Structure formats: structure tokens, C-alpha cells
Amino acid sequence: MESNSPKNDGLPSESEVARYLRNHPGFFLNNEDLLTELKITHKTGKAVSLLERQVEVLRERNMDMRGRISSMLDNAQRNDMLFDRSKSLILSLIEARRAEEFSNTLCRYLVSDFDDIDYASLILFADPKRVGGNSLRVVNPEQAQQQIGSLLRSKKAVCGVLRAEELSFLFGKHADHIGSAALMPIEPGSIDGVIAIASKDPQHFKSSMGTLFLEYIAEVVNRTLPKLMKGPFI
Known part of the structure; x- marks a missing residue:
């Protein structure tokens, strides 16, 4: 558990670093040289650069969003088709003598x-x-x-x-x-x-x-x- 007590080494805490990066999303655009030094570990234990991991996360989110949009469009098309066929059925039933x-x-x-x-x-x-x-x-x-x-x-x-x-x-x-x-x-x-x-x-x-x-x-x-x-x- 992370402690909120001040650190004696004079360095910012992880939460302060995270807050700063969150408030300055373009930080690494102006400090690209740092990207070659930053590493993040996968669950597999293999290390990749932060940029690669960021791209992977964005790609996964993009694929998930595309899947959701595709599902919504499919449902909309099915609902339109069901409405049209239901309308034809009801009109035919009304015409029965x-x-x-x-x-x-x-x-x-x-x-x-x-x-x-x-x-x-x-x-x-x-x-x-x-x-x-x-x-x-x-x-x-x-x-x-x-x-x-x-x-x-x-x-x-x-x-x-x-x-x-x-x-x-x-x-x-x-x-x-x-x-x-x-x-x-x-x-x-x-x-x-x-x-x-x-x-x-x-x-x-x-x-x-x-x-x-x-x-x-x-x-x-x-x-x-x-x-x-x-x-x-x-």
C-alpha cells in the first residue's frame, strides 16, 4: 500500500508523478529521449518500451470499440428488419376477412x-x-x-x-x-x-x-x- 507521508529523498512520489503525467499528456512528445529508457513489464515477463505498450493498449481499445459499434449496427439492422416484417404481418392480418x-x-x-x-x-x-x-x-x-x-x-x-x-x-x-x-x-x-x-x-x-x-x-x-x-x- 502506498504511503501518503512525505518522502525524505526529495523525489516526488509515484502518485505525484502519475498525477503530473495525467495533467500533461504531451510530456513525452517533448521528451522523446526518455521513451528509450522507460520500460514496462508484461505478465509474461518480457519488457517492452512504454510507446509500444501504449500503442498496444490503444489498438486493443480501438478493436473493442469497433466491435461494440459493429454489434450496435447489427442490432439496429436486425431491429429494422424485424419492424418491417412485423408491419407486413400485422397489415396482412388486418386485411383477413x-x-x-x-x-x-x-x-x-x-x-x-x-x-x-x-x-x-x-x-x-x-x-x-x-x-x-x-x-x-x-x-x-x-x-x-x-x-x-x-x-x-x-x-x-x-x-x-x-x-x-x-x-x-x-x-x-x-x-x-x-x-x-x-x-x-x-x-x-x-x-x-x-x-x-x-x-x-x-x-x-x-x-x-x-x-x-x-x-x-x-x-x-x-x-x-x-x-x-x-x-x-x-
Whole structure:
């Protein structure tokens, strides 16, 4: 630990030297001859000149800054792309005239326009005898609870590797080709159900990934699909 007590040799302390150099960053520009005498040791034990070390530090900082800027630009580009594709999806859903058309449009856009989504499904929980259509999938709430009740319990998005019976319920004949999946419950209100998307890649959908997009789509479905439903939705 460095002592703050005055030194008896009349020389400035290390902290005073450091403070002076910090306040006079151009000191070595006017005293270049000193650079040949100053040495600093790496952890490897090899000595290099202060100028070389300074250049190395600046190069490392520059590379780190470039990496951060590149990452920010990549994220900005991905966000722009996600916004454009989300806008196209929402506009197409608004234009749907029937519930079956709405469901088909949603699943088709999710698979064709969004990277790494290989399968998508929309399942509504109601009495199939009262609600349904040729391509609108409706199942009894009791059946949904029996098959995927553990996934719906939190009422939040779930991402990761699902069990075989869960994949079979959500994606039918495609279940054997799925590596990972994500689902978002449609909060009971106007309608009740779930949106599910899947990838062939087991590592794509993870529990740590963000789910804001799925939450947004589920809210859109809950606000727009009921207007296309025929009869009471129970």
C-alpha cells in the first residue's frame, strides 16, 4: 500500500508523478529521449518500451470499440428488419376477412418471413362444435390443459426443448422434425389459446431469449381475431 507521508529523498512520489503525467499528456512528445529508457513489464515477463505498450493498449481499445459499434449496427439492422416484417404481418392480418384466413396468414408469414422459424401454429381453446372451421384449429380447454397445462401455467412465453407429447399437440405431424420451440399463451379475454413457433435447431429457442415479439403478436391476435369469429367464443 502506498504511503501518503512525505518522502525524505526529495523525489516526488509515484502518485505525484502519475498525477503530473495525467495533467500533461504531451510530456513525452517533448521528451522523446526518455521513451528509450522507460520500460514496462508484461505478465509474461518480457519488457517492452512504454510507446509500444501504449500503442498496444490503444489498438486493443480501438478493436473493442469497433466491435461494440459493429454489434450496435447489427442490432439496429436486425431491429429494422424485424419492424418491417412485423408491419407486413400485422397489415396482412388486418386485411383477413375470415378466422381461417387469419390463422393461415399468421402461420404462413411467421414461417416465410422470420428467420429460423420452421413451423408455426395457432390453437384456440373452446368448444369445437361452436367455434371452428376447415383450417382453424379449436380444441377443448380440458384437452389443452391435459396436454400442455404445465406450459400454460405461468401465462408467459416459454422457450426451449419441449416434451414429445407437447410438440405433438402443438405441431402435429411435424413434431418429429422439431429441435426447439417457443409458445405464447393468448391471455383469456376475448379469446383463449396459444401461438407456437418452432425451429429444427435444438439450440435456437432458449429459455434466456427475449419474448417481446411473441407477446406483441399474441396481443394483436387477441384484439383482431375475435371480430372474425362467428358466434360466441366460450
